[in-house]
Amino acid sequence: MSKVPFILLVNPWITDFAAHDLWAKPMGLLLLGALLKDGGCGVAFIDCLDRHDSFTNRQPGVLPSKSGEFGTGKYSKMRMDKPEAFAGVPRRYYRHGIHPESFTGQLRALPRPDLVWVTSAMTYWYPGVVETIAVLKEAFPDVPVWLGGIYARLCSSHAAQKSGADEIVTCPTAFLPQRIEAATGFRLKNARRWSRFEAWPGPALELLPRLDYAPLLTGLGCPYRCPYCASAVLNPEWAKRGAESVYQEITALCEGGMIRDFAFYDDALLLHAETNLKPVLYRLVKEERPIRFHTPNALHVRALDTEWCALLRAAGFTTIRLGLETTRQDRQKEWGGKVETQMFVRAVDNLLSAGFPAGRIGAYLLCGVPGQRPEDVADSIRLVKRLGIRPHLAEYSPVPGTLMWREAVASSAFDIENEPLYHNNTFFACRRTDFTWEDLRHLKDLALGRVPFGSGETGEGFQPEAGKQGMGVEPGKGSPG
Numbered sequence: 420m421s422k423v424p425f426i427l428l429v430n431p432w433i434t435d436f437a438a439h440d441l442w443a444k445p446m447g448l449l450l451l452g453a454l455l456k457d458g459g460c461g462v463a464f465i466d467c468l469d470r471h472d473s474f475t476n477r478q479p480g481v482l483p484s485k486s487g488e489f490g491t492g493k494y495s496k497m498r499m500d501k502p503e504a505f506a507g508v509p510r511r512y513y514r515h516g517i518h519p520e521s522f523t524g525q526l527r528a529l530p531r532p533d534l535v536w537v538t539s540a541m542t543y544w545y546p547g548v549v550e551t552i553a554v555l556k557e558a559f560p561d562v563p564v565w566l567g568g569i570y571a572r573l574c575s576s577h578a579a580q581k582s583g584a585d586e587i588v589t590c591p592t593a594f595l596p597q598r599i600e601a602a603t604g605f606r607l608k609n610a611r612r613w614s615r616f617e618a619w620p621g622p623a624l625e626l627l628p629r630l631d632y633a634p635l636l637t638g639l640g641c642p643y644r645c646p647y648c649a650s651a652v653l654n655p656e657w658a659k660r661g662a663e664s665v666y667q668e669i670t671a672l673c674e675g676g677m678i679r680d681f682a683f684y685d686d687a688l689l690l691h692a693e694t695n696l697k698p699v700l701y702r703l704v705k706e707e708r709p710i711r712f713h714t715p716n717a718l719h720v721r722a723l724d725t726e727w728c729a730l731l732r733a734a735g736f737t738t739i740r741l742g743l744e745t746t747r748q749d750r751q752k753e754w755g756g757k758v759e760t761q762m763f764v765r766a767v768d769n770l771l772s773a774g775f776p777a778g779r780i781g782a783y784l785l786c787g788v789p790g791q792r793p794e795d796v797a798d799s800i801r802l803v804k805r806l807g808i809r810p811h812l813a814e815y816s817p818v819p820g821t822l823m824w825r826e827a828v829a830s831s832a833f834d835i836e837n838e839p840l841y842h843n844n845t846f847f848a849c850r851r852t853d854f855t856w857e858d859l860r861h862l863k864d865l866a867l868g869r870v871p872f873g874s875g876e877t878g879e880g881f882q883p884e885a886g887k888q889g890m891g892v893e894p895g896k897g898s899p900g
């Protein structure tokens with residue numbers, strides 16, 4: 420057996436107009452860190468998004484980080500030149516995260532690794548990945564850098580050309596032990612464990628410099644196939660962890676009041692959760708644990724019956740986001756059939772009856788999808804507001820590999836196939852003459868209550884008990900613009 424390899428894991432910088440730590444941790448890399456440690460490897464971790472790096476927050480040219488509610492916060496950031504693709508966008512562009520000198524200082528303090536693993540998240544954050552890898556290559560020119568994660572998997576040819584990594588890793592996690600052995604000669608002692616999500620240890624959160632909240636993942640994948648979403652591309656199999664391991668992970672973290680806030684990353688947290696999440700929550704309620712749970716990734720509305728709502732409330736769920744997307748019945752079907760308006764109205768009613776404050780419940784509404792009309796979004800906003808909860812506009816980000824991708828390519832005036840920067844939801848690459856920037860701005864104002872609804876919007880006809888017929892919007896009626 421060859422020597423124990425030392426693997427450096429790196430969470431790269433984010434480059435964007437704006438980026439908030441809305442309970443965003445590199446879950447994939449932290450899970451791999453746990454598997455590597457369990458398999459006998461030496462592991463170090465550098466978080467380029469560490470909000471508490473005191474060196475960074477003291478440097479001139481840095482807009483320091485700020486802490487927000489429930490462990491969230493703003494990253495520290497430094498202004499950078501806008502990429503050419505964004506020349507027409509009248510907003511400043513930043514590299515979010517630690518100062519480059521802090522990064523190089525942390526690298527200098529480490530022994531030479533045998534491998535460097537860099538993760539990636541949103542496809543349009545790739546310039547941050549490129550910059551991160553350039554610094555790594557300067558520090559350790561002859562150490563192989565592997566790039567994995569969401570950008571690497573959704574845009575692998577682009578990443579191969581632009582990232583500077585030696586390998587773009589897109590294979591299933593089960594094959595990684597073999598690849599490690601081929602690269603280092605080391606045979607991991609837990610190779611079989613890598614092939615089953617249910618058998619993975621929890622994320623190696625101890626590698627993070629500081630923990631304000633903990634991310635949780637109780638399952639991978641989703642049974643739905645919504646055409647705008649990459650869940651099935653990224654996780655074709657739907658797998659759930661057992662109740663006991665979820666319970667142990669949560670209670671270990673909240674021992675001694677260490678962590679109070681937990682954020683779920685699951686795509687389908689409440690579906691088929693009778694035997695994993697539900698018993699865990701009942702147990703936590705009985706033990707009166709002082710926990711706050713947050714669901715920044717939307718919950719499935721169809722699951723929210725009175726029992727689930729009462730349980731979520733009793734267990735300390737605090738931030739609730741619901742996946743509504745639209746109130747148009749035909750679109751609800753076309754967009755995967757995961758929700759119906761009547762179902763949504765009932766779910767909100769159940770949540771409110773369970774005692775959730777309306778201000779803590781938000782509904783995501785997709786905005787700017789190919790073929791969608793601004794007035795459809797306005798109608799959805801109106802319904803959500805009438806129920807007393809908050810509409811959150813999710814500007815459509817075209818995602819490669821999704822069922823809607825070809826339509827997005829055809830409808831966009833920009834080269835979204837070859838330039839992932841255009842996937843940025845802020846850029847709104849699928850804007851068009853019948854759904855313009857102005858429309859988008861107006862809809863945001865409506866959602867935030869900055870402008871009142873004019874008499875022109877439709878949706879007046881919706882009655883919660885009126886049956887499905889009342890949920891659609893007749894074409895041509897009204898316009899928010």
Ligand code: B12
Nearest residue numbers: 443444446447536538541542567568588648649715813842
């Ligand atoms: C949780 C989540 C969020 C969180 C934040 C997550 C974070 N860390 O930043 C929140 C809720 C804030 C969020 C927000 C948004 N999100 Co989001 N999100 C996700 C979600 C559901 C899970 C990501 C995750 O943690 N997966 C679990 C881990 C285990 O998987 P993983 O990271 O891929 O890691 C595995 C492998 O890739 C690999 N791996 C990872 N790194 C490495 C490195 C190496 C070297 C190797 C070998 C392997 C490897 O190993 C891991 C284990 O198998 C994904 C969908 C999905 N199912 O992936 C969407 C997803 C990433 N989000 C998406 C979108 C569209 C958004 C929003 C734009 C939504 C909107 N319109 O408002 C916003 C954007 C936020 C912003 N600031 O720009 C898109 C991607 C868009 C894009 N163009 O890239 C996705 C794919 C969903 C979709 N619609 O298809 N999101």
Ligand code: SF4
Nearest residue numbers: 641643645648650686
């Ligand atoms: S239900 Fe949610 S996670 Fe599942 S495919 Fe649809 S959008 Fe993606």
